[in-house]
Amino acid sequence: MSARFPSFSRLWATTLVLLAPLAQATGETPSVATAPADVSVYAQSPVAMAFAEDLAQRRGLDVQWVRQQVGAARRQPSVIRFSLPVARAAYKNWAAYRARFIEPVRIRAGQRFWEANRETLERAEREFGVPASLIVGVIGVETIYGQHTGNYRVIDALATLAFDFPASHPRAEARAEFFRSELEQFLSLTHRTGMDPLAVRGSYAGAMGWPQFMPSSWTRYAIDYDGDSKVDLFNSQADVIGSVANYFKGYGWQTGQPTHYPVTFDTTRLDKEGLLAPDILPSFSIESFSAKGAVLDAEGQKHVGKLALIELQNGDPTNGGSAPTYVAGTDNFYAVTRYNWSSYYAMAVIELGQTIEALVNRRP
Numbered sequence: 001m002s003a004r005f006p007s008f009s010r011l012w013a014t015t016l017v018l019l020a021p022l023a024q025a026t027g028e029t030p031s032v033a034t035a036p037a038d039v040s041v042y043a044q045s046p047v048a049m050a051f052a053e054d055l056a057q058r059r060g061l062d063v064q065w066v067r068q069q070v071g072a073a074r075r076q077p078s079v080i081r082f083s084l085p086v087a088r089a090a091y092k093n094w095a096a097y098r099a100r101f102i103e104p105v106r107i108r109a110g111q112r113f114w115e116a117n118r119e120t121l122e123r124a125e126r127e128f129g130v131p132a133s134l135i136v137g138v139i140g141v142e143t144i145y146g147q148h149t150g151n152y153r154v155i156d157a158l159a160t161l162a163f164d165f166p167a168s169h170p171r172a173e174a175r176a177e178f179f180r181s182e183l184e185q186f187l188s189l190t191h192r193t194g195m196d197p198l199a200v201r202g203s204y205a206g207a208m209g210w211p212q213f214m215p216s217s218w219t220r221y222a223i224d225y226d227g228d229s230k231v232d233l234f235n236s237q238a239d240v241i242g243s244v245a246n247y248f249k250g251y252g253w254q255t256g257q258p259t260h261y262p263v264t265f266d267t268t269r270l271d272k273e274g275l276l277a278p279d280i281l282p283s284f285s286i287e288s289f290s291a292k293g294a295v296l297d298a299e300g301q302k303h304v305g306k307l308a309l310i311e312l313q314n315g316d317p318t319n320g321g322s323a324p325t326y327v328a329g330t331d332n333f334y335a336v337t338r339y340n341w342s343s344y345y346a347m348a349v350i351e352l353g354q355t356i357e358a359l360v361n362r363r364p
Contacts, residue, residue, distance in 0.1 A: 043071030048163050055184050061191055069187060069197045073159035076152065080166055082204045083175070094312035094325055094344060101348040102355055106140045110356035113145045113237070120225070120238045128245035129255030135244045137353025138339060142212045149210060149234070150203035158183040158206040158215075182206055185215035193230070209233030210240040211247070221247040251338040252331065259336060259350050260310065260327040261300030269293040275309040280343050282306035282331050289328070296328060305331055310343050 042048040052070040056063040114121065114136055121132035143149050161179035165172050186206065190197040202208040206215065210233055213222060222231045225242025232239050265272070270293030275284070284307050286296070294309060310329040315321025327333075329343070336346040 040075040041071065042073045042075070042159050042163065043067075045163060048073075048159065051162070051180065051183075055187065059184070059188055061187070065191070066187060069155060069190075070159060070183075072198055073153075073155045075164055076156050076160045076204075079152065079157050079160045079204045080164060083161055084166055084169060091316045091321060092313045092344065093315040093321065094347070095314050095322065097344045098348060098351065101141050101352050106144055106352060107356055107359065109145045109147070110136050110140045110352065111359055113139070114356055114360045117237050117241060120241050124225070124241050124245040128242075128249045128253070130245040130248045130253050131353070133353030133357040134248065134259075134336070134349065135241055135353070136356055137349040137351075138244055139210055139240060140352050140356070141345070141349050143210050146210045146234075146237075149212070150201055150207065152202060152204050152206075153198065154186060154200045154202045154206050154208060154215075155183075155197050157202065157204055158186055161205070179206070182215050185219055189215050189219055210237070211244050213243070213247075217247065221250055247339070248335055251335050253335045254305075254332055257305070257330055257332045258299075258303075259333040259346070260329045261303065261307075262297050263300070263309065263326050263328040264295045265326075266293045266295050272309075276311060278308060280308050280310055280329055280334060280337060282308045282329060282334055284308065294328065300328055303328075303330065308334070310347075312344060312347060 048070050049067060052066045053063055055061070056066040114132070121135060124130065124135060125132045139145055158179055162176060162183045163180075165176040165179065169175060183206075186200075187197060189195070190200065200208060203212060207213060208215070208218065213233060218231070218233065222233055222239065222243040223246050224231050224239060226236050226238035228236070231243070233243060269291070272293070275289070275292050275294055278284075282305065284292070284294075286301060286303060286307070289296070289307050289309075294307075296303070308329040310327045310333065312325040312327075313321075314324055317323055327347075333343075333346055333350075336349055337343060339345070339349070
């Protein structure tokens with residue numbers, strides 16, 4: 001998830017392969033933590049075993065089975081390192097970030113994916129109202145259409161973050177509680193579906209499959225879209241497409257509404273600080289948006305609903321960078337950020353999908 005901690009289904013939990021490029025693109029440097037060299041088995045942890053017994057009782061699961069699965073989980077120091085806060089640069093760089101995702105490898109893979117799944121994408125767009133381009137964009141940004149779904153055992157990642165989340169993190173208790181909940185969801189999911197909990201692999205945060213769903217999102221939004229009576233986000237591209245569409249629909253996607261509009265400024269009445277104050281949450285009517293100096297094009301002026309000013313920095317303009325990019329974000333732009341709480345992520349998803357759509361539709 002999403003990978004991105006307020007909701008890890010929304011987390012941008014791509015893979016470790018992408019972490020370094022992302023840090024470079026956003027101007028963020030991963031923190032360095034000192035972790036023990038050994039990797040513990042959670043059968044040795046009284047806290048983990050107490051959790052297993054409580055989970056089994058509340059969920060009506062066999063206590064020995066739950067203890068066995070939790071006890072087999074191994075502490076992963078690298079997971080702890082990646083869960084620590086990053087040192088943020090003063091300026092992010094949308095141009096560099098964009099270049100990491102709107103690039104030939106993803107575009108070619110996206111074209112192949114679209115052409116192979118055209119009918120399913122059209123069905124999902126028709127039934128859920130979510131554009132095929134958005135579905136394709138998300139899957140491309142998350143895992144390059146299944147090429148990088150993560151190499152961690154999900155149970156190891158979730159147990160490490162549930163029982164050994166670094167205390168130095170400013171929200172350590174809340175984060176650990178979140179991952180305990182996700183571990184519970186994961187064990188319930190695998191027990192219910194017959195998946196081997198010790199075999200499922202995903203991201204360092206426990207996100208799974210082509211769309212990188214956390215266990216709770218798998219439970220809420222993953223659907224059987226190929227009609228084989230099971231949900232498989234690892235091998236069924238139809239299930240992946242339907243589940244991503246269902247996710248966005250669940251987070252309030254409004255059929256037919258654009259994600260954003262171009263915006264310029266009237267400097268004689270510009271209140272940029274006021275426009276940026278609500279961040280990416282749509283809060284302004286057309287009238288109040290205009291009153292603060294934001295100027296929409298003809299299409300934007302017809303918008304029904306609230307807007308937000310979205311700022312995408314392009315590096316330090318006083319040190320070789322360019323001026324920020326601005327757009328007027330709608331409720332649908334905000335819905336895209338529910339996958340990952342980042343306007344940079346949302347724009348990358350939108351533009352990757354639109355780029356692929358233009359190429360696919362241009363072909364004879």
